[in-house]
Amino acid sequence: MSERIGASTAPTTPYWQSLLDGWPGGVSPAPPFQFGYPVRLPDGRVLVLPLRRLPEGGRAVASLIANQGSFAVVAALADHMANLAQATDAEVVIGMPTLGLTFAPLVAERLGHARYVPLGYSRKFWYDDALSEPIFSITSPSGEKRLYLDPNAVPLLEGRRVCMVDDAVSTGSSVLAGHRLLARLGIELTAVVVAMKQTTRWQKPVGDVSPALRDSVRAVFGCPLFEEQSDGWVPVADTLPAVP
Numbered sequence: 283m284s285e286r287i288g289a290s291t292a293p294t295t296p297y298w299q300s301l302l303d304g305w306p307g308g309v310s311p312a313p314p315f316q317f318g319y320p321v322r323l324p325d326g327r328v329l330v331l332p333l334r335r336l337p338e339g340g341r342a343v344a345s346l347i348a349n350q351g352s353f354a355v356v357a358a359l360a361d362h363m364a365n366l367a368q369a370t371d372a373e374v375v376i377g378m379p380t381l382g383l384t385f386a387p388l389v390a391e392r393l394g395h396a397r398y399v400p401l402g403y404s405r406k407f408w409y410d411d412a413l414s415e416p417i418f419s420i421t422s423p424s425g426e427k428r429l430y431l432d433p434n435a436v437p438l439l440e441g442r443r444v445c446m447v448d449d450a451v452s453t454g455s456s457v458l459a460g461h462r463l464l465a466r467l468g469i470e471l472t473a474v475v476v477a478m479k480q481t482t483r484w485q486k487p488v489g490d491v492s493p494a495l496r497d498s499v500r501a502v503f504g505c506p507l508f509e510e511q512s513d514g515w516v517p518v519a520d521t522l523p524a525v526p
Contacts, residue, residue, distance in 0.1 A: 291342065292317040294332040298351035301358060302328040314514025319344040321503040324362050329355065333508060333515055342515050344505035346478050348384040348449045359477045360385050362502040363447065364392035366526055370473035370498075372445035374438060376464075378456050379403050379429070382448035385477065389447050398447075399435045401460065403427050408434075412466070417459040429459045436467060443472040451476050451499055454484030461495055471495060479504040479523035500526040 297318065305311060305328055311320055318330045321344070331344040348356060367375065367389055375398040377386025383400055390398035405414070405428070413431045446460050457474055464471060479501040489496035504523035508515035 290317070291333055291335050294334075294345065294347070294350070297330065297332045297345075298347065298355055300352065301355060302330070304328060306330065313516045314511055315508065315516075316514050319505060319508075319515075321505060323358065323502060324365075325358075327358070329503075331505065335510075340510045341518070342508040342510070343452070343480055344478075344508075346381075346450060348381045348477065351384075356384060357388065359502055360388035360392065363475050363477060364389045366500040366502070367393060367445045367447070367473065367475045370445055370475075370500075371443055372472055373442040374399060375445050375447055376401060376439070376460070378446060378448040378460060381450075382446075382456075382476075385449060386447040389445075389475065397438075399431075399438055401463075402430050402432075405430055406432070413463065415459040415463045418453070418455045429456075429463060431463055439464070439469050440467065442469075444469055446471055446474045448474070448476045450478040450480045451484045451488075451501070452480040454488040457484065457488055457495065457499065458491055461492065471498065473498045473500060476501045478502065479525060481505065481507040481521045482523045483507070483521075485523070502526070 306320055318332055320328045320330045322328055333342045334345045335342045363385055375386050375390040377383045377398055377400045379402050386398050409430050410433050413433055414428045416426050417429045448456055451457055461471055485496055504525045506517035506522040509518050
């Protein structure tokens, strides 16, 4: 049997732990990429993200698992996310589970807020099913989850400029679930702030529901979809999203 030659992935343990002062090797990287994809942050520093093969095979995405990142990396991303949220004049921050909860309290604190409002997947006994929405995730494709808002948090949101914070936008399902949930209360999202726009896949489903919501999504960096070739991973044309 001949050995398979092609793009692969590597363990992610070393990733998300440090920021580099410049591009690896000193020059802007060019495809094909092997195991990681470097992105430049607004302050000029570089974060190298691992590439993860998608379940269907032959394609991959750059990955950010925020709760496995170092405190320094998470803090730096939260700084940039707070700058984006500041421009929206947000009065309250809501955090999307699970990985958005890594960033949301840090963003809210940097905005000078005393608290934030976390959404969750766990239904507490006092919750109201009317304040929940189904949600699907690219990283958890096996089943439906429900997004819940604690009824006690409703007065914190009513009549306020609300900014949703998440780790990434990928399929758009989280953004749309949050949008639907708040719309039931007559609350409109002022902005969605994420660390990463993961490809452009989310733009059409979000834009079909609300062009204004799609245009309100802001990110620190963006990453394309990658296609497997014999010598590595190559970005798929027209899948690198614009930032912020």
